[in-house]
Amino acid sequence: MRVLVIGAGTGGLCLAHGLHRAGVDVTVFERDRDPQHKLLGYRVGISPDGSRALAECLPPEVFAEFVRTCARPIRHVHMRTEKLRTLLSADVEPGDDPIRSEKSVSRTAMRKALLTGLEDVVEFDKTFTRFARNDDGTVTAFFADGTSATGDVLVAADGANSRVRKQYLPQAQVVDSGVTAIAGKVWLTPETRELVPSDAEEAITLLFAPRGANLIVHHMVFEGEPADVSSPAEGASNAVEPDYVMWGYSASHDKFPDLSGATPERLKQAVLDLTPKWHPNLRALFAQADPETVFKIGIRTSEPFGAWDSSNVTLLGDAIHTMTPGRGIGANTALRDAQALCRELVAVHRGEASLIPAIASYEADMREYGFRAVLESRDQIDGSSPVHKPVIGRVMLAMFRTFLRVTNAVPALKRRFMASENELRDTEGQLDSNHEVLRAG
Numbered sequence: 140m141r142v143l144v145i146g147a148g149t150g151g152l153c154l155a156h157g158l159h160r161a162g163v164d165v166t167v168f169e170r171d172r173d174p175q176h177k178l179l180g181y182r183v184g185i186s187p188d189g190s191r192a193l194a195e196c197l198p199p200e201v202f203a204e205f206v207r208t209c210a211r212p213i214r215h216v217h218m219r220t221e222k223l224r225t226l227l228s229a230d231v232e233p234g235d236d237p238i239r240s241e242k243s244v245s246r247t248a249m250r251k252a253l254l255t256g257l258e259d260v261v262e263f264d265k266t267f268t269r270f271a272r273n274d275d276g277t278v279t280a281f282f283a284d285g286t287s288a289t290g291d292v293l294v295a296a297d298g299a300n301s302r303v304r305k306q307y308l309p310q311a312q313v314v315d316s317g318v319t320a321i322a323g324k325v326w327l328t329p330e331t332r333e334l335v336p337s338d339a340e341e342a343i344t345l346l347f348a349p350r351g352a353n354l355i356v357h358h359m360v361f362e363g364e365p366a367d368v369s370s371p372a373e374g375a376s377n378a379v380e381p382d383y384v385m386w387g388y389s390a391s392h393d394k395f396p397d398l399s400g401a402t403p404e405r406l407k408q409a410v411l412d413l414t415p416k417w418h419p420n421l422r423a424l425f426a427q428a429d430p431e432t433v434f435k436i437g438i439r440t441s442e443p444f445g446a447w448d449s450s451n452v453t454l455l456g457d458a459i460h461t462m463t464p465g466r467g468i469g470a471n472t473a474l475r476d477a478q479a480l481c482r483e484l485v486a487v488h489r490g491e492a493s494l495i496p497a498i499a500s501y502e503a504d505m506r507e508y509g510f511r512a513v514l515e516s517r518d519q520i521d522g523s524s525p526v527h528k529p530v531i532g533r534v535m536l537a538m539f540r541t542f543l544r545v546t547n548a549v550p551a552l553k554r555r556f557m558a559s560e561n562e563l564r565d566t567e568g569q570l571d572s573n574h575e576v577l578r579a580g
Contacts, residue, residue: 141290150456150473151296152253157196157481189471192478215342226543301458317522323428351527403433443510449499460509465519
């Protein structure tokens, strides 16, 4: 059996490792010209579900390298106002288990780690154009450079703009969430560290502001000597890039001016223009972001839909269930896909299952948990939500802030709130907890 994977993203590389370890003939085709291609976005939060998938699919030494390149673990979650007033603050126990723990990793570092050992598996500068089915049951992928490849299975791991999906499942729609986000990166120096509260280190800070605006601030601090801030692209011997603070500002589209073709400096100014009454330290973070790291994105999301007839073409990750960053589970759901699909294809390779039923089994489960994650994420980021409206939005913000303050003041409510937030990130752990409750009962 030969498997063709379109896209060398997180899910595609995880799948390739699992298949390669099992002796399956697999090739990954990536449109980027080389492994050093600049990736959009900075931090990836890897949940226990994501770590389980990586640990199962990756060779032990590659998984160890992935863990080594992660930033210091999250130990706190803070929810605040735009004036940096605390709404809710909770400690998070990262744990010592390399799998049952939350991790923060740079996208660049993660790709570098996942490419380790796949030098003969991944082909770069291969832009997929279309596929064709053959009379012998195989499938051929065609590329923009005039080449092609034929295999028994074609896996779409080519992201939200998947060309495979557009040809294979034209009914699958990716729609605008109505929310625009602008993000930037501030290199950590003695001066910039003063801009963020001391308890925000090793933490995720979420800010809820008027007019439906939100901000996420996250520290990425690596072990060992950081790279030179004046030359961040050089990285360091033990970290892909220097320590930094990442911020991401989001609001509904109508709050922004026309930013078509806007420069990074113009994007930063747009955020400053929208936050004149915010805490001055936050505005300083916006202003000091490295222009080379600032980007804008219109957040999109899949529309869940029903089952399709399974074949030797299948999909994983954003190629089938694009989701907003509202729950921070997009990459983890792609890894879960890779783990599940790998199990099914390895069973076929070993003669323990037939190909199409195996893929159908994977897709049935994937649709259930994948589209559920899409809806959960969309509930968090939706430009049509009343919170973005002038009057009712103020009322809803006031109610939400009151809810968070009350929750923060009552330990039992805080524990329940944090448990519900983690439910989608550790599904096996949730099952274990449910089993404990049943046994106790």
